[in-house]
Amino acid sequence: MSHPNASTQPLVLNVERAEDVVRAATMLRDGRVLVVPTDTVYGLAADIFRPGAIGRVLEMKERASDSPLPVLLGSAADLPLLSNRVPRLAWRIIELFWPGALTLTLPARSGLHPALTGVGNTVACRVPASHSCLEMLESLGTPVTGTSANRSGFPASRLGLEAAETLTTGPDAVLLDDPHVPGGPPSTVVELRDSLIVVLREGSVGVEELRRETGERVVLAKALEDLTERR
Template sequence: MRYSTGTDDEREEAIQAASLVIQRGGLIVLPTDTVYGIGADAFDHDAVRALLAAKGRGREMPPPVLVSATSTLDALAIRIPAYARALVEEFWPGPLTIVCHQQPSLQWDLGDTRGTVAVRMPDHEIAREILERTGPLAVSSANKTGMPAATDADQAEDMLGDDVDVIVDGGPAPGGEASTIVDVTGAQGRVLRVGALSLEDLNAVLEPLGATVTLDGADEPAEPAEPAQPADPTPGG
């Protein structure tokens, strides 16, 4: 079912419906600050599998996790370096996804993560209100793999309407561009995908601290690249 968010009452009804679906192990489409996402309870193994199946993905492409507050990061990840915390402080909420060592005690199965988790806090009030009620959600871009990510509810419904229980229509996605992904599991950060944030944006924060991030596969910091547009960009990952 599709829910509008044009009035306060409609917004509350939509958020309530989405939260209930998540609690029951279902799938939702929700707006974020980058693109629309398809979401499931990150701790519900069956729901995460259903999310991957809806997109036509395998376990080798685990979804990122969206959170409603920066404090949740420490509940999901360990050994977070100082440079990563500086990026989080500057760019959360916003289009930055960081890949961290996950807490080993977490009882979830996001796919073949190799002991890591990709985490983001979206800069979108409706998304965060849903997350506040549900807890962390596994969220991938609302599209079939190989198709462009949905930037409005119509596109999401066309691709995933038969696979989800609730679509929250928050209007056009204000960003329309995927998040930038930074691997922070090492002593120096590696940009796995340049998206809404450029390498220059990231290093402007880090260089005063004596740190930098590099493009994946580069030994030295590179010039800002054109935003990468993979076949299946994710709002969180």
């Protein structure tokens, strides 16, 4: 059932049609907001350099502006658009887990929209392992918001049109994958504190896998907070 404030039905585009993928990128470049497939659930995409589009994403999700929006990149080569301080350990993690469901939190470069950085002045980003999403990002040439296409506090959807119906106002278009995106756990979110990998949100990439693949110390943020409080 559509939300009572939902607008008219969005334009439906198909990832199987190359011209539709290009059209999706053009719409994003023009400041539109789209529901797009990722390697986990459907995401709500807006060009990160279009402030008005980012504002619409926050409105659609009923999301507080102090809860930063994650970012999807077309490749790791786009990282300088987000951060000019990428430590060596971050590059190792990128080589191991990108494209994929691991979100890396890095110091944000100046000038990014505050909805992407929050009070900590960091930016959370990843390269998705979704061919259709990567095609769209390549055509666009800039990163997009990568938040799930649902109202805050509601379940995320693996179906594009269903995702669009849960939002407070409709997106401009839905880029449909066939039959649906994989679903499953969300991306794992990590940040680096010197040589320590801190897991801010558990997800598709497990703690043990991180330890095994990187050979570094990996801790859950909650466990680290508890340890700090005991000292």
